[in-house]
Amino acid sequence: MPQTSPPASPTWDPSQYLRHAGHRTRPFLDLLARVPDLPAPPGAGPAIADLGCGAGNVTALLADRWPTARITGFDNSPEMLARATGEYAGPTPRGGTLEFRAGDAARWTPPEPYGLIVSNAALQWVPNHVDSLAPWIASLAPGGVFAFQVPGNFTAPSHTLLADLCATPRWRDRLDLPDLSRPGVRTPEEYLTRLTDLGCAADVWETTYLHVLTGDDPVLDWVKGTALRPVLTALGDDPAAAHEFTTAYRDLLRTAYPQGPHGTVLPFRRLFAVARKPA
Known part of the structure; x- marks a missing residue:
């Protein structure tokens, strides 16, 4: 069977991703609840960048x-x-x-000082994002x-399977992909240390959500919007192979996440960090 070389980044499906928008939005709201007041120019609102x-x-x-x-x-997804625009x-x-621009977090350089740079469930796709913390924080306005927030569930069955x-x-030859269970997410302690070393007042924490999903094979439906995207992209020119892979993965997920009387429970650990630059 010929090898398929995956593109540099997955092809995203906004409609599939948004099928679980309620559950996916909650961590962002929990993150914003810990963000303090922002600096802003006199007579104007703050400048904010949402990365990813x-x-x-x-x-x-x-x-x-x-x-x-x-x-x-x-x-970086057209x-x-x-959809956003x-x-x-x-x-x-x-x-x-509110505007939207092309920008890849792996190479993004802030074009101006921001009162807030925020990123929601995106930096896990950037293996070396910790190396960007210093220039991103340096670009913030004083204060x-x-x-x-990033997922912290990479040892969960959804990813290990x-x-x-x-x-x-x-x-393994058809899917020449990096190990999907080993992203660039670091430990909470490392984020806390790095952000504090950069002179920030840092708040780092974890939460495990117990998402109750409904419908047939809801965990598969969830990962079709996120973790499964690299595979679906790599097999995008071969629908039969994509169906074969998805069916095998579905069967594994059914065992790992059995349906209960109230739905299927998906435990999902998230890691959060809020760092404030000195005024």
Whole structure:
């Protein structure tokens, strides 16, 4: 069977991702609840960057908290940017603005000082993002904030089973992918140390959500929007192979996440950090 070389980044499906928007939005709201007041120029709202903004649905929530802010969402997915721009770009109700631009977190350099740089469930796709913490924080306005949350569930069955399946003889040559169970997410202690060493007042914590999902094979439906994207992208030109892989993975997930009387429980650990630069 010929090898398939995956593209540099997965192809995203905004509609699939948003199928679980309620559960996916909650960690972002919990993150924002710990973000303090932001610095802003006299007579203007703060400048805010959302790094890895995706479909823009959580970026739009920033305008609820900071209604006069100038908010820019950055993402490297044309599909996500098109969805975000079409639904959310433009003036906000109380005098702010919301726009979306192409930007890859692996190479992003802040174009201006920001009062807040925020990233929601995106930095796990950037293996060396810890090396960018220093320049990102340096670019903040005095008293500015860098805040992010990333998944911490990479030892969960959803990810270990996926990695094991990719490594089987049937798929390991066809799917020349990095180990999907070993992303660039660091320990909470390392984030705390790095952010504190950069002179920030840092708040780092973890939460495990117990998402109750409904419907047939809901965990598979969940990962189709996130962790399974590299595989679906690599097999995008071979629907039969994609169906074969997905069916095998589905069967593994059914055993790991059995359906109960009230739905299927998906434990999901998240890691959060809020770092404030000295004023």
